[in-house]
Amino acid sequence: MKYVEIYRLEKDGQKKVAECQLEGTEVKIVGDPGMALMLSKEGIINYSDAGEQRFFPKDGEKFLEQLKFYFRSGYLNASEIKEK
Numbered sequence: 001m002k003y004v005e006i007y008r009l010e011k012d013g014q015k016k017v018a019e020c021q022l023e024g025t026e027v028k029i030v031g032d033p034g035m036a037l038m039l040s041k042e043g044i045i046n047y048s049d050a051g052e053q054r055f056f057p058k059d060g061e062k063f064l065e066q067l068k069f070y071f072r073s074g075y076l077n078a079s080e081i082k083e084k
Contacts (some may be wrong), residue, residue: 012041044066
């Protein structure tokens with residue numbers, strides 16, 4: 001199963017707040033309920049040469065691929081796609 005972990009920076013280091021797991025053709029978000037709700041309702045935005053695109057968990061692997069670009073601040077970041 002492919003997945004991406006999302007981390008938040010805290011005083012004592014990074015803490016995993018959510019895990020986005022590819023289940024079939026959609027992504028299931030496990031962890032912080034607020035994060036899961038936000039990602040499900042608002043999606044994530046990809047700014048490319050082709051214009052702005054919005055990806056949602058229903059977009060499956062495309063959604064997973066974009067997480068590392070969307071969450072790349074010092075406060076929140078996402079891992080590369082991993083596999084269990």
